[in-house]
Amino acid sequence: YGDYTNNGTFTQSSSSTVSFVGSSLQNIGGSSNTSFGNLAIANASGVAFTSTQTVYGLLSFSNASADVTSNGNLTIGSSASATGSVGVLATGNDMIGSVNVQRYAGDKKAYRYYSSAVSNATANDLGNAIWLTGFNASLDASTHRIPSLFWYVESVSGMQDVGWRFMSSKTQVLEVGRGYNLYVNSKSSNINQMGASAATDPVVLQVSGPLNRGTIRLPVTYTTSVATADGWNLVGNPYASAINFDNVSAWTVTGLNPTLYFFNPESDYSDGVNSSSSGSFVSYQRGVACPVSVPGCRVIASQQGFFVRATTTSPILMVSEAAKTVPGVSTKAYFRVSAEERSEYETNADERNSMWVYIEGQGQYDQAALKFEHGNSRLFKAGKDALKMSNVGMNLSLKSTDNRLLSIHHVPIPLEGDSMEIGLGVGTGKTGDYVVKFSHLDNLYFGAELKLRDKYLKQDTKLKQGTEVRVSLGTDAASKEDRFYVVVSRAKTETENGSIVSDQSNVISEATTTTVVGVGDAVSQAPQTETGSTSEQLTGVSGVGAQGAGYEVYPNPVESGWLMVKVKGSDQVLEKIGVYGTDGSKVLEQSLRGEKEYRLELGELPVGVYSLRIKSSKGVEVVKVVKSK
Numbered sequence: 001y002g003d004y005t006n007n008g009t010f011t012q013s014s015s016s017t018v019s020f021v022g023s024s025l026q027n028i029g030g031s032s033n034t035s036f037g038n039l040a041i042a043n044a045s046g047v048a049f050t051s052t053q054t055v056y057g058l059l060s061f062s063n064a065s066a067d068v069t070s071n072g073n074l075t076i077g078s079s080a081s082a083t084g085s086v087g088v089l090a091t092g093n094d095m096i097g098s099v100n101v102q103r104y105a106g107d108k109k110a111y112r113y114y115s116s117a118v119s120n121a122t123a124n125d126l127g128n129a130i131w132l133t134g135f136n137a138s139l140d141a142s143t144h145r146i147p148s149l150f151w152y153v154e155s156v157s158g159m160q161d162v163g164w165r166f167m168s169s170k171t172q173v174l175e176v177g178r179g180y181n182l183y184v185n186s187k188s189s190n191i192n193q194m195g196a197s198a199a200t201d202p203v204v205l206q207v208s209g210p211l212n213r214g215t216i217r218l219p220v221t222y223t224t225s226v227a228t229a230d231g232w233n234l235v236g237n238p239y240a241s242a243i244n245f246d247n248v249s250a251w252t253v254t255g256l257n258p259t260l261y262f263f264n265p266e267s268d269y270s271d272g273v274n275s276s277s278s279g280s281f282v283s284y285q286r287g288v289a290c291p292v293s294v295p296g297c298r299v300i301a302s303q304q305g306f307f308v309r310a311t312t313t314s315p316i317l318m319v320s321e322a323a324k325t326v327p328g329v330s331t332k333a334y335f336r337v338s339a340e341e342r343s344e345y346e347t348n349a350d351e352r353n354s355m356w357v358y359i360e361g362q363g364q365y366d367q368a369a370l371k372f373e374h375g376n377s378r379l380f381k382a383g384k385d386a387l388k389m390s391n392v393g394m395n396l397s398l399k400s401t402d403n404r405l406l407s408i409h410h411v412p413i414p415l416e417g418d419s420m421e422i423g424l425g426v427g428t429g430k431t432g433d434y435v436v437k438f439s440h441l442d443n444l445y446f447g448a449e450l451k452l453r454d455k456y457l458k459q460d461t462k463l464k465q466g467t468e469v470r471v472s473l474g475t476d477a478a479s480k481e482d483r484f485y486v487v488v489s490r491a492k493t494e495t496e497n498g499s500i501v502s503d504q505s506n507v508i509s510e511a512t513t514t515t516v517v518g519v520g521d522a523v524s525q526a527p528q529t530e531t532g533s534t535s536e537q538l539t540g541v542s543g544v545g546a547q548g549a550g551y552e553v554y555p556n557p558v559e560s561g562w563l564m565v566k567v568k569g570s571d572q573v574l575e576k577i578g579v580y581g582t583d584g585s586k587v588l589e590q591s592l593r594g595e596k597e598y599r600l601e602l603g604e605l606p607v608g609v610y611s612l613r614i615k616s617s618k619g620v621e622v623v624k625v626v627k628s629k
Helices: 123-127 339-345
Strands: 017-020 026-029 038-041 047-049 053-055 058-061 067-069 074-076 094-096 099-106 110-114 149-152 164-166 180-184 203-209 232-236 251-254 259-264 280-285 305-309 316-319 354-361 364-372 395-399 405-411 419-427 432-439 449-454 459-463 468-473 484-489 522-524 537-539 542-544 550-554 562-567 574-580 586-591 597-601 608-616 619-627
Touching (some): 110 232, 110 259, 110 305, 180 203, 280 364, 280 405, 354 395, 432 449, 449 468, 550 608, 550 619, 562 608
Parallel strands (some): 047 067, 364 405
Antiparallel strands (some): 110 180, 251 316, 259 280, 354 364, 395 405, 395 419, 419 484, 449 459, 542 550, 550 562, 562 597, 608 619
């Protein structure tokens, strides 16, 4: 309730919270720098820091009118074990004065993508923690002019790697929301050769200035030049907090592919020659499950830089305070959330039917993902598919039918009786033995059989969750190029006397009779349920079965390639949707997990008449739909 003064020692558990609940301004100070865990500001009059103090947990505002006056004394700390964060700032909350924001960068010499959490920070701020080089007025020894701080200019004409520009002045301001490629070499107090192989002491970056807050528009552009090089923008998390990209309402994403590209410097995978080139790219996309190597991939760490790709003119990428999330950041140096936090971010319902492929060996590693959806094509789709960002070492990619190399590829769910081959691109200069692995195969809900096809050895390996395939890559191109394929097949449901019998939970009897109608017309149907004993009334748009289960199906006829199925009852949820041809054969099926509505993609199906079998918690209903385009 009063002031806090520490002139000695105060130890706070990292999981505990100190709350300030007074009625007048409370001061936080003393001759000792307290390492706070969590701080909660509940005092409407706010708090003021009168001496240097550090927060390694969450600084939160439980009073919408509370302010924090930093006076340059507040530090949001970061170490190998924890990184502090500032919670959501309501309209009535304010952070007054300069705040010091740290980010632990580890002890490994490597490039890291960084973004400032304050405004008006300069390159010189970073130079207080590490040895920066390459400026016209060098910060360091005049013989070391190799640049170590870069930004990326999307508008530069040419291929993707020509857009890098180095910071020309130590006073150049770090733009809010922009990402920077920073070579972390050694502490500024330890003048050392940039290319020295010896490990540095752990580095903690720090910038000081007014804390970034509110809704922030990240600097993205789109310039037409070379198709595969257009639209790449290096941006960054502008907050002193982790943010969740899956919190859709907190983001505005217009004219961009919904993929984030992160460079992970903490992976020890390199070209085997230059240690500074180690690390690899990881892609994350909404609707695609996280790879096992990055279980919390949908959370962007505090001050993390990342690439995005614009696909049209006038793109917009904005993020708001609501995107902030806790737990905040990884204990790893500068990359994502930790494995211990996986339970906070388990696979979302929208991430069904996605899987990952990995290759590892010879000190190298890479990964790529498949997302199966009805209505997709095998061609490259700029708004969906994620182009591959090249690593120095191993590069694993998926190939579209127009030969684009992708890190995430959206493909159609094959129809029953069909199969497809999806090419795997493997690029590496190192020969030897590797292991190809697969994950999230239990995340596929359309009854697929998967194989890894090796055309070099002329053999197929059936895949299941946890399968590992050992391969050897040689110097000849045939041992790597156009060698591996993921084969996805669906068996055709066997019939007997015109009835589907292989899966009794999906029976549509030959005895079922329906009349195809247009929108709004009513039809009648012979009795039909799971056991074929309950009658129901259907319409082209909505229907209420004998069990009282209301639903909506629209648009009908289907002209845009998709169909919306929605239940009306508050106590009713969808369980499964099946689509059947006029001969009673099942052409696609989607298992659900209790959704109230579902958008069913029909783009790959030919024009014709189909029976839509809707299984909900209230029973089974069948409606005829017409696909007219």
